[in-house]
Amino acid sequence: MKLELRGISKAFGSFYANKGIDLVVEDRQIHCLLGENGAGKSTLMNVLYGLYQPTEGEILVDDKPVEFSGPGDAMAAGIGMVHQHFMLIPVFTVAENVALGAEATKGAGVLDLEVTRRRIREISDRYGFHVDPDALVEDLPVGVQQRVEIIKALVREAKVLILDEPTAVLTPQETDELLEIMRQLKANGTSIVFISHKLREVKAVSDVITVIRRGEVVGSVEPSTDTTELANLMVGRAVQLSLQKAAAVPGEATFQVRDLSVIDESGTTTLDSVSFDIHQGEILAVAGVQGNGQTELTEAILGTQMVTGGSVKLQGKELTGRSVKSVLRSGVGFVPEDRSVHGLIPEFSIEENMILDLYDRPPFAKGLSMKLGEVKRNAAKQIQDFDVRTDNPLNPASSLSGGNQQKVVMARELSRPLKLFIASQPTRGVDVGSIEFLHRRIVAERDAGTPVMIVSTELDEVMELADRIAVLYKGKINGIVPAGTPREVLGLMMAGVSAEEAMEQHHTEGEDQ
């Protein structure tokens, strides 16, 4: 099936998320949409899937114009979509999720899930998905949930499959498996629109790459195009893909975590006897697939998560069992993983957000009164230093783009003398330009002699920043390895293989080639 978008524009108020986009997806083609976060890729796909109505332009299926008033119409036309955030109902079984909206019935509206189960097994066998139709979705690993999403589309006989940032939540191995599945789907006659900002994957699997920047198509290129050129096209200026940082000069190990454990409300051990040290002037990156205890680890250190055992020591002083305020006061800078929920108060002004954890002490407070002049001065200085793009520090933080919001959080946390700096997902949803900037700031903090802990699910980021890499798997540290460990080894470790075995496997594979 051939799919064509002609002059699609989508405006939200006066802001154009998409502007005059032309795109042709040929039959049996893997067409990649490359663009930064916020470039308008997802908006475009939501238009294509009938979730948004285009402000201008038309959609053609096999050269015939069509109009989608909702996802139902798009599905009927043979378009399926796997959303970035899965559209699965956690408390439903796989079969129920797949059936939903296209239920087989025994007549009179009584469900016939057996028909759906059979279809799931069929597709699952054909592509080697290994999906149990009766498993509860919330119990499945994300990689399998993604396959359920693909099954959902295939059951509805999708001829064009849209995959929106499908690799964001996968381990490198799972990513490779997904790329293989995409090739199989293509061989079986399905066209794929693959949305991503990860150059490596895009180059590996695409037939055509269309680059989108600020809502407009800036070029269509062959997958053989050089990586740097692709990156430049995507960002719109020359970017340095690698951070040129000096080697670490580690000092004393002033931050020590010993046997830290967390058991959550349901009795699951989410953090299992985690121990590590961080030296002054060193960055320890904690790698791992999302949901392997990263959140619990950072929150346990900060004190927002109850620990069941173990100790956390900063310069010899115990941090567990203390209030969050007291932990912050002892010199811990903390950038939470979800800035809009835990890092900022979106309704507060930028000025106020700059002092969220400093408001009650000098120079911002004196007795019961706040020194508003000082607050203003501080904001002006931080906005300057961190290049926060805003025309007024009194604007609410929610008016800023993701990258600028993150700069505000980072500016606040780095604005006081630190003895430990923790940043969780420091560049999630941040544009490439800001990533570079934020990374430099983190390295600068390291060079000032602060122990730094970075938690990231982006392997690229981990490899970029780390002086040492700790891999978390199912709440345990699955080995601490030096920077420069090959990506494949880290990938295996993220999937639970021990460091030694991963190294060995890597070496044998190297010899085979």
Add this chain to the structure above:
Amino acid sequence: MTAQTLPTSVLPTRPAVPLKTPVFLTVIAVIVLVCFGLLGSSAAANFRLSTAGDAFVLPTLVFPGKASNLVIGVLLVLAAGYSWYRRKQGLVTQRWIVIVFAALFVLSFLIWVVSGANVTTISLAALLAGAVVLAVPLVFGSLSGVLCERSGVVNIAIEGQLLAGAFTAAIVASMTGNPFVGLVAAGLAGALVSLVLAVFSIKYLVNQIIVGVVLNVLVSGITGFLFTTVMQRDPDLFNSPGRLPIIEIPGLSSIPVIGPILFKQSVVGYLMYLAVFLVWFGLYKTRWGLRVRAVGEHPKAADTLGIKVNVMRFWNVTLGGIVAGIGGSFFTLVAIDSFTKEISGGRGFIALAAVIFGRWNPIGAFMAALLFGFADNLQVTLTIIGTPVPSQFMAMMPYLVTIFAVAGLVGRSRGPAAVGEPYTKE
């Protein structure tokens, strides 16, 4: 750069399993052992199982007061101890243990209160049958709650829907002289209240709780006003609806204990059983139910599959209103044959508790409503036999049960994920 060996300071293990259950079980166990057992009356408590019209007679159950309660008390103490042990292992107490514990507590309470009363015999059969009757409006109310909340709309207005149903049933039945017409009208009145809830909360995105609360006050005001200005002027014309007949199924209705419960009910009573089954079957076995639950859990996912979220919610809320309205007719067409101000007496809120207690499942809500009905009827029965406990305390019992239920003593109940959140596309 591996970790050097350091003197590890290990903190005392901090609780992951909440203290709530073991503490509560211990307190109850001690109360039973000391107050009901050691300090209880040694007279025997008699529970009659048969009533006059039964086909055959079951023996009366006799419990020696003090002895029985000492035995039960020891059992409960053991169970509480086990709960502490489980917690120490880092595990929560199993649900069935809590349920058995609660059942034993109720039994022990009954033995204590009856053995210490002026009359030491009560009819268990009548107690249960009465409980079911009192539970009828609660069941309808909670089904309304289940229907709305499963689709993602909080229905605080159950009380208002019951009251509107009760009032409309009374006035329409009086004017037409036919209680069945009143029954239908009650359903429509409930639907009308629901429509207001649906329009404001789904179309205009007003906070669902606020709309619900306002509706309760509104319905109470309107019915109160019409009661004094219209009904009381001419009670014969406007407030004498007559009762729905009690339909006995011959033979079956004279089985002891269960006969009167299942086979000697008004139309509303039979409708209740039917409604529980239909809502359960509908929600879990049909296409409609799958979609309703999807809309309540993850409306966006449902939307991406072409399901019209707000249309679905709109009709569900309306259907909920009809169900609650019919439940309201129980007050004026079955319980007594006239309307008075605030006749629903807060039962809509108890029904709301039954929804949560029953974990948003129609069968669970039905069971919870029965439990509340039982507490309610127990109070009436115990007042009659003259217990040492003041009747005011007995009257508080249903509400106490509700608080404990809602506080989540029987495990945490997880409602539909998207309940209370209006759905809008960006």
